[in-house]
Amino acid sequence: MFIKRCSRTKNGKEHQYWQLVESYRTARGPRHRVVAYLGDLAATERRGWARLAHHLDGKAARKAQQQWLLFESRAQANEESVPETVEVCLKGVRVEQTRDFGDVFLGLILWRMLGLDELFDRACGGGRQEIPWSLMACLLTIARFVEPDSERHVEDTWYRRTALGQMLGIPAEKVNASRLYRTLDAVLPLKPEVDKHLRQRVGELFTAEFDLLLYDVTSTYFEGPARANPQAQRGYSRDHRPDCKQVCIGLVVTPDGFPLAHEVFDGNRSDVTTVEEIVLAMEAKYGQAQRIWVMDRGMVSEANLAFLRCRGGRYLVGTPRRMLKGFEQHLLDQDWTEVQAGIEVKLVACPDGQETFVLCRSQERRQKEQAIHQRFVQRIEEALRHIEKDLRHARRKRDRGALERRIGRLLGRNSRAAGCFAVEVVEDRRCAAGYRLQWSKQEARLAWSTLSEGCYLLRTNLTEVSAQQLWQTYMQLTDVEAVFRHEKTDLKIRPIWHHLAHRVQGHILFSFLAYALWKTLQIWMERSGLGRGVRTVLEELARLKANDVILKTPTGHEIRLCCVTQPDRAQQALLDRMGLTIPERLGRPEWVRRPENLNRNVV
Numbered sequence: 001m002f003i004k005r006c007s008r009t010k011n012g013k014e015h016q017y018w019q020l021v022e023s024y025r026t027a028r029g030p031r032h033r034v035v036a037y038l039g040d041l042a043a044t045e046r047r048g049w050a051r052l053a054h055h056l057d058g059k060a061a062r063k064a065q066q067q068w069l070l071f072e073s074r075a076q077a078n079e080e081s082v083p084e085t086v087e088v089c090l091k092g093v094r095v096e097q098t099r100d101f102g103d104v105f106l107g108l109i110l111w112r113m114l115g116l117d118e119l120f121d122r123a124c125g126g127g128r129q130e131i132p133w134s135l136m137a138c139l140l141t142i143a144r145f146v147e148p149d150s151e152r153h154v155e156d157t158w159y160r161r162t163a164l165g166q167m168l169g170i171p172a173e174k175v176n177a178s179r180l181y182r183t184l185d186a187v188l189p190l191k192p193e194v195d196k197h198l199r200q201r202v203g204e205l206f207t208a209e210f211d212l213l214l215y216d217v218t219s220t221y222f223e224g225p226a227r228a229n230p231q232a233q234r235g236y237s238r239d240h241r242p243d244c245k246q247v248c249i250g251l252v253v254t255p256d257g258f259p260l261a262h263e264v265f266d267g268n269r270s271d272v273t274t275v276e277e278i279v280l281a282m283e284a285k286y287g288q289a290q291r292i293w294v295m296d297r298g299m300v301s302e303a304n305l306a307f308l309r310c311r312g313g314r315y316l317v318g319t320p321r322r323m324l325k326g327f328e329q330h331l332l333d334q335d336w337t338e339v340q341a342g343i344e345v346k347l348v349a350c351p352d353g354q355e356t357f358v359l360c361r362s363q364e365r366r367q368k369e370q371a372i373h374q375r376f377v378q379r380i381e382e383a384l385r386h387i388e389k390d391l392r393h394a395r396r397k398r399d400r401g402a403l404e405r406r407i408g409r410l411l412g413r414n415s416r417a418a419g420c421f422a423v424e425v426v427e428d429r430r431c432a433a434g435y436r437l438q439w440s441k442q443e444a445r446l447a448w449s450t451l452s453e454g455c456y457l458l459r460t461n462l463t464e465v466s467a468q469q470l471w472q473t474y475m476q477l478t479d480v481e482a483v484f485r486h487e488k489t490d491l492k493i494r495p496i497w498h499h500l501a502h503r504v505q506g507h508i509l510f511s512f513l514a515y516a517l518w519k520t521l522q523i524w525m526e527r528s529g530l531g532r533g534v535r536t537v538l539e540e541l542a543r544l545k546a547n548d549v550i551l552k553t554p555t556g557h558e559i560r561l562c563c564v565t566q567p568d569r570a571q572q573a574l575l576d577r578m579g580l581t582i583p584e585r586l587g588r589p590e591w592v593r594r595p596e597n598l599n600r601n602v603v
Contacts, residue, residue, distance in 0.1 A: 004032070082559055082589040092552025101564055102544030102571075104164040105582070106537075107142035110517040113205070116141070119197045123190050135168050136183040137510075139175065144514035146538065148492040151180040163546035166562065166586050184506030191509055195261045195285055198516055202258050205520070212292045212473070213260070214253050215278060215299070216480040217271045220494040220508075221246040229501045233267035238484075239494060247496075249508060250274050252282060257479035258519050259512050261285065264505050271298040276307055283311075290314060292462065294477055297321075300459070309461065316460040316474055319357075324452050330359055331451055337467055345467040358458035358470050366454025373449055376417035383410050384423065384439050394433035400425060403435060420445045486518060487511055490535060528577045540571060546586055558592040561585060 004021045007014055022033045111117060120134035142164060143154045159165065159175045219237055221244035226232035232245040239246075246267040252260045263281060265274055275295070282291075290312050297318035308315050324331075327348060336344035342363035349356055387406070391398065403425055411418035420442050428436040458474055487493040493511040498504045522534050530537070544565050551559040563585050567575060575582060 102541030235268035
């Protein structure tokens, strides 16, 4: 339960009153139920009702403070309140401390919409720390969501120029890198609880289906040697930074692209070795069920598929390109079904009846692969002719080993077309070089390359699903790629500057908490008809500021009001579409005493 401020207009005058409200969950999301109408309350009465509401609700006092901080700060609780009418000197009016408000306000709404405040209040409660870990977790997540950067940046720059401190009740001097680092350490053990909570909350908010899971792996690299982290290893870098150590991140998402779970692996771990571990982890959290796993060809091995089958699992996976060779005759047939403009598919049953293969070909992909293949063929031909000319005009004998290594480097740089050429260094005493180059194109290989361009093969044990449905399901893997793209660009999960293994895992956990806010806002926008441009909405709302307005009285005292800028027409239209209301003020007016007037009485 909590108290809620309401307003109504009667005879042209606005009246405020308060309600005691209970929150409950329905199939369509959380709803509020009015327990009692409290009328107009004084400040002391409001504090009493807030304490009573949360006593009845069985929640911690910290939760009550979070609700209360939108109306008045903790420092004002024991101070003399400012009267509703005060005489003011207009010449003494000024504005101080303009702070960012709109974007952090939205981040706080998303944090509470996902119920993360309740989760961390429950999981982190009972400690003796000065600032609760639940509030610090909220702060770190919103910082990563709004303006991702290092913990040092949060301490030195970001937090001091936002109004989040007033909304959370955490003074700026209490936010330092040490406390932020310790927050990473304190929250990391709660990762299993976070995963379970998000799964439940996503089902309540978006009615997501969990019988279809998309799984993929990416990597993120370190700046520095990372000697204290045994997981930091050199391996295949998706960021094109083989010079840096890295860790690999396995991610499981829903078909909507909402992250359900993630695991951090060693940087030199191959994708195919992670499948069993991630499947067992999901079963430990959510129980064993006949889920459909969608994975790309980097995850595929006969051992992994046998592992899924023996556990009653179903799968739809990509296959290595070499398997296409066994379907050459089916590529020549004409019984293709168009599932989208320029994309055709066909089903090919496996002889044992346990699996089905889906042949796919894309006209756009075919044109791209043709252009790439022709470019590589042209490069190899030109280089081989250049070597031939070099040997004909040589004036001394060449080293055969050096010549063969030169050819090997050429074919290695153009591996996509290397198999289409047969190259041999032949001894020839008639020329000064002592050798000549003999090469030819492999016409059969060229014909196969032409036939298979733009084609790929899927494999599944779903035997009663159409080719179109299977192809559309597999294409949802692009949602996982979108998660990785947003994590690396918008949320800046890379590069990692931390050195300790648990600190790195905490950094990654908060990055995915921030992405949970990001995806929630994206789905919210889509259902409000606002598209998918999350960053655009954040930048638009970031123009809403909180300003301290200082009013000077004739007695020499000053009053501080924290006022929020009024939205313009575009911002108001955006807020109306999303069903959001921006408060006019944060907190209550408070007295500010100038040093020379400390002994004067307040009027």
